[in-house]
Amino acid sequence: MMQLLRVVPAGITHPFGDHRAVTQAFPAAIPSEQSDPFLMCDSYASESKGVQNDPDSFDVAWHPHRGMDILSYLKTGVGRHGDSMGNRETFATPGMQWISCGSGIEHAEGGGTPKGELISGFQIWINVPSEQKMADPRYGTEPPDAIPQVELSPGVHARLLAGNLGGSSGPFQTVQPVQMIDFELASGASLLHEIPAGMDTCMVYVYEGEGNIAGKPIGPKSIALFNASSDATRMFELTANGATSDSVSGAGGKLCAMIFAGNKLKEPIAWHGPIVMNTQKEIQQALHELRSGTFPPKRVEWDYRRLATRTEAEL
Known part of the structure; x- marks a missing residue:
C-alpha cells in the first residue's frame, strides 16, 4: 500500500472576485509542487437561474486560457460551451467538455440548465x-x-x-499522462485501487460522503495525498461509511471521490490568472497579445463571440 502523507480539508476560493465561491482541493489544500502536474480542482453546486435565450450570452463570460489542459466535468445540470475554435455545444450530464488550450483559446460556459435545477461539477486544470x-x-x-x-x-x-x-480509455485527451476516475461507493462498500506504474503523484478528493482511506477517517470535501514515488507500492484502499447530509450529487447515502494520478513535470510555473507558463517573460507575451487583440493566435475566421457571423459553409 502507498504511504498516506496527510488528509486535509479543501479550501474555499472566489474565482470571479465576487460572492460566488467554490471548494478548491488544490492548490488551496495541496500546493502545486505536490499536486504536480495537477494545477487546480474547483468543485461547486448551485441552483440555476435559468437557460440563456441569447446564443451569445453565458453564465461564465468569455475569458482566455493558455498553457494548460482544462476539464469542465458536470455531475448534474446541462452543460453549455462556446470557444474561439468555433465550437458551440450543449451536453447532458454526467458529462464533460475539455480543451487542451495550447497557444490559447477563449471560451465561455453555462446557461444551459433550466431554472431551479442543480448545477454541480468540477473545473480541473492540468499543466x-x-x-x-x-x-x-x-x-x-x-x-x-x-x-x-x-x-x-x-x-x-x-x-x-x-x-x-x-481495457478502457477516458475521453479527456491530456498532454501529460494522467489517470482521473470518478468513484461512487455505496454505503459500506470498499475500493482497492492500483495506480499505473510510473505515476508519481496520487491524490484522492472525497467530495461527498464519509469513510476511511488507508485506515484513516476522511470526511466530505477533504483530500488525501499519497507518497507515490515508488513503483513497488501502487495501491490504496477507500471504504464508505454511509449516508451524509452533505450531498453534492443529490443522491446521498454513498461516498463520492475523485482520483488524480499523474507524472510530475518538475518544471517552473509562472501563473497569472488563466495563463500558466514557465517564465514571467512568457506571461508578459501573453498579456501583450491580449491587449493587442492578437490572442488567441489560432481561431476561426468569423467572430466566434457572435454566432450570427458564422457563414453557411461553416455550419
Missing part, C-alpha cells in the same frame, strides 16, 4: 510540458455515454475521465 504549451488547441465534448463506466466490485462504480482502466 503541460513547456515544449507543448504553444501547440495548436484541441477540444472535445463528451456526453454520458462517451465516458466509460465500470462496476469494479459490489457497490463500487467508476467513471473513467482520463487515462486507462482495464
